[in-house]
Amino acid sequence: MKDKVRVCLIGCGRAGMIHARSYMGGVSGAVLAALCDPSEENLSAASVETGVSAVFSDWHDVMKDPSIDAVIVVTPTQFHRDIVIAAAEAGKHVFCEKPMASDETECDEMTEACRNHNVKLQLGFMRRFDKSFRRGKQLLEEGTVGKATLIKSNTYGPSEPKEWMYDVHKNYGPLGEVNSHDFDTVRWYAKSEVKMIHAIGGNFRSQEKAEEYPDYYDTCSVLLEFENGILGVITGAQYVRYGYDSRAEILGTTGIIKVGSQQANNAEAVTSDRVIHVDSMDSWRTLFLDAYKAEDQAFIDCIRNDTEPPVTGTDGKMALILVNESLRSLLEHRPVYLKNGLPEESR
Numbered sequence: 001m002k003d004k005v006r007v008c009l010i011g012c013g014r015a016g017m018i019h020a021r022s023y024m025g026g027v028s029g030a031v032l033a034a035l036c037d038p039s040e041e042n043l044s045a046a047s048v049e050t051g052v053s054a055v056f057s058d059w060h061d062v063m064k065d066p067s068i069d070a071v072i073v074v075t076p077t078q079f080h081r082d083i084v085i086a087a088a089e090a091g092k093h094v095f096c097e098k099p100m101a102s103d104e105t106e107c108d109e110m111t112e113a114c115r116n117h118n119v120k121l122q123l124g125f126m127r128r129f130d131k132s133f134r135r136g137k138q139l140l141e142e143g144t145v146g147k148a149t150l151i152k153s154n155t156y157g158p159s160e161p162k163e164w165m166y167d168v169h170k171n172y173g174p175l176g177e178v179n180s181h182d183f184d185t186v187r188w189y190a191k192s193e194v195k196m197i198h199a200i201g202g203n204f205r206s207q208e209k210a211e212e213y214p215d216y217y218d219t220c221s222v223l224l225e226f227e228n229g230i231l232g233v234i235t236g237a238q239y240v241r242y243g244y245d246s247r248a249e250i251l252g253t254t255g256i257i258k259v260g261s262q263q264a265n266n267a268e269a270v271t272s273d274r275v276i277h278v279d280s281m282d283s284w285r286t287l288f289l290d291a292y293k294a295e296d297q298a299f300i301d302c303i304r305n306d307t308e309p310p311v312t313g314t315d316g317k318m319a320l321i322l323v324n325e326s327l328r329s330l331l332e333h334r335p336v337y338l339k340n341g342l343p344e345e346s347r
């Protein structure tokens with residue numbers, strides 16, 4: 001084992017630069033050795049910010065460089081499959097952002113390539129590394145509230161949707177944009193696969209788009225039933241404006257665990273009009289900053305210690321299936337049934 005795992009970041013956009021900053025801030029046992037992005041502008045901005053001078057404009061060239069041990073794949077999702085498989089074939093360990101790929105077949109191909117070439121594959125569900133979400137899991141597993149009965153997870157995002165997001169047949173809408181992490185969270189807490197999904201949604205904030213995009217929804221609610229009997233509820237919304245709101249709740253047989261808060265900090269101002277003022281959390285980038293660092297460290301640790309990554313390709317695939325099947329349920333106005341977590345067609 002080399003002194004340091006030499007990592008190349010592929011995709012230097014919003015999420016990619018969060019990982020770059022983790023490595024710059026010090027992921028022990030690793031060094032950010034190279035950057036790759038076809039956008040000259042993003043690549044050069046990333047190089048200036050990080051001081052990393054080894055740059056590639058084409059990810060195929062990264063695979064030919066024997067000095068790179070691992071890649072962080074943070075490109076638009078449509079490229080994940082090809083890049084991950086090529087990295088595996090080149091013997092490079094892979095961290096891949098969620099959503100893992102475009103469909104389950106691609107997920108299987110990626111997992112298989114990494115398995116066959118004996119490289120690690122870790123998926124980017126950073127909530128599993130967040131202090132509060134982890135503590136919730138620990139309290140549940142210690143039996144603090146008895147047995148789990150109902151698990152809820154919500155994500156509401158502040159931003160106005162980009163034009164491409166209105167077409168939910170090409171993109172998923174909030175189920176994919178904001179809720180993909182919630183699906184992973186409830187599955188992680190329940191330790192079981194989903195057997196029934198019933199999703200409903202509506203467009204409340206972008207009525208002017210309703211004629212052009214009749215299936216667009218900005219708010220949704222998803223009922224879940226797990227194979228072990230636990231119930232689940234996921235709610236999602238886009239363009240809520242008031243801040244980034246991500247919380248979870250585990251109702252047990254003897255108590256309740258509440259995870260997360262809308263407050264950005266613990267400072268309050270109480271004014272003479274008897275109003276309490278607190279800051280609202282602005283973004284996932286603020287809320288989960290430490291979680292991103294922790295997941296980057298976990299990836300390097302599993303390479304160095306030759307252990308199983310804490311979030312696997314199977315986790316990536318299962319979350320993708322839950323997003324897809326929830327959208328199917330929402331658009332077809334009916335419950336959808338799964339077996340062993342898999343949709344009917346792939347059984």
Ligand SMILES: NC(=O)c1ccc[n+]([C@@H]2O[C@H](COP(=O)([O-])OP(=O)(O)OC[C@H]3O[C@@H](n4cnc5c(N)ncnc54)[C@H](O)[C@@H]3O)[C@@H](O)[C@H]2O)c1
Pocket residue numbers: 010011012013014015016036037038039042059074075076077079097098099124125126284
């Ligand atoms: N874990 C999370 O919470 C989280 C948050 C945001 C985004 N993401 C995921 O990260 C991925 C990237 O999203 P983003 O918001 O950073 O997008 P972005 O558009 O900000 O950045 C994508 C970057 O990839 C580059 N790129 C495009 N094609 C490429 C290619 N073929 N090879 C290399 N680079 C290429 C683009 O030039 C751009 O710099 C997506 O899969 C997204 O779903 C995850």
